[in-house]
Amino acid sequence: MDLGGINPVILIATLMASAVPILLAALGETVVERAGVLNLGVEGMMIFGALGGFIVAVHSGSPVLGFIGGAVCGALLSLIFAALTQVFLANQVATGLALTLFGLGVSSLGGQGYNGIKPPPTGKLFPQALTDLPVVGPIVFGHDWVVYFSIAMTAVLWWVLKSTRVGLIIRAVGESHEAAHALGYKVNRIRLACIAFGGAMAGMGGAYVSLARVPQWVDGITAGAGWIALAIVVFASWKPWRVLIGAYLFGGITVLQLNLQVAGSAIPVEYLSMAPYLITILVLVIMSAGRKASGAPAALGQNFHASR
């Protein structure tokens, strides 16, 4: 591929930042789905977090508090979902979709009066001297803390899910809630905790859009990022590192196709525009092809009640 006029270093640095919202939300959803819950409300939780984080950051003047606020808002919204599906055993697909609609509506309402305000800036983590280093400067040191946090979370979740007792319990609940129940685990409580965690991650991802990436509040700011995150979880076979690859691929090709347009590439714009979706799906499908199990948690989307 012709990289004429495009600086790959800047490209990589940009994609790392632009993938953060999707990455955070998809990581959260990975944990939720590994616990056997399908929460389609990611988009709603993201935008609610985007608004909540924005409001907290504007009023407190602290972007860090903003991110925490975004996470709390996302978690709060996800608790509605948790209550409906885990306590009242409502259908998860319908409830998740409703959560998205609810989140979009509530944030549109709550965001009145916050248009055109600038949030406090989220600065870079490392001093300028390090950022100015060639190649490694922009890629390794040139980001705000959330970018590092998102990568660290990928590693932590991979480790927790794979090699810790907590991870084993979460997976057990997601694979066979009856067996987990028989072993004495509180299935619904564990799921509730996972849902809240997923909500917090989605909310934080949303807050990254409104606080760092755009940074301002406008209605409908997440513009479907939550759905991309949901798709990436599936195509990544519910594995954290693959989620990272998927998010970076998607973010990277989105950024690349815009850069190619600017550089006046010979590839028609239509193909460039669909490339992020196409290539991400293609790569992740190829990666998971040839394996026996699709990797989906066996109890995904099924409600559990101890009386059954």
Add this chain to the structure above:
Amino acid sequence: MKRRNLLATAAMGVLLASGGALAQGMDKVKACFVYVGPIGDGGWTFQHHDGAMQVKAAYGDKVEIQYQESVPEGADAERVLTQMALGGCNIIFTTSFGYMDATNAVAAKFPDVKFEHATGFKREHPNVSTYNARFYEGRAIQGHIAGKMTKSNKIGYIASFPIPEVIMGINSYYLHAKKVNPDVQLSVVWAFTWFDPAKEADSAKALIDQGVDVIAAHTDSTAPLAEAAKVEGVIGFGQASDMAAYKDGPRVTSIIDNWGPYYVKRVGALLDGTYEQIDAWEGIAGGEVLIGEITDKVPADVKAEAEAMRDAIAAGTYHPFTGPINKQDGSPWLAEGETASDGDLLGMNFYVEGIVGDIPK
């Protein structure tokens, strides 16, 4: 049973609507608006809603306003329009190019409801009018400023969809930048969205990463300006709305869509019975396109030139598309001194000479 109910309701709606329109003039008009984005976008939809509010302010109790935000272009639009027509709307403004076919399809079913489609060209039924604003006039002024202010000689344009409306803007912007700066290069990014702040910000960032220092946007949100604000020395323009919040930052001037006067006029015509089908296309002269305050970042002489151009366009002594202009492939389009016809502009599907790249089909 259900279908019968629906038909009965539809028939009743038609009867009610026709009952109202038969009278000369009306006592009360229900004016409905379909928006493509949220009112809070701070741009395109915000300005349409502002126009709707001006109608309310002008006629008070004699008018009832109804609107729906974020209506997708396509099948959903038809559903929303049908619902509005059944709900007793007398006049429906559809405020995005993509509603064109839906507007005409629904208009066929409700001959006594007036439909007004923004930025389109299809008037298949006597009850469909179209209206637009000559935004390319504002683009000419932006292009002039861009050509004078760029230091890298690279200017950018974030485009939404390849429709004549947008292509017109690109050409006008480029022509006027080129006129004052022969070395200028234009990069166009097609975002394929009217409203997606994150993608608009990414587009602006891609432009900036490649050395562009003047960015014009043809999308609806303020995100490109927010992105430009992060980098010293990059300037941009307010689009659709004044976007005055960025006056201290990158925004040096703006194109403001001022739909209010048109909406007030049309609803007024419906009230007093003088309503007729029209194809309206006003610009700076008609007050439909306003040029936002040019800030001090622009040198005084450039500002004076830009304002002189604005006044010349308003007075009708200057047309932004005045020949000689060649098409991208080098074939002549306008001869020396010739100005573009409205028909040519509304069907514009080519770049002018000097722009690199192809228009997506």
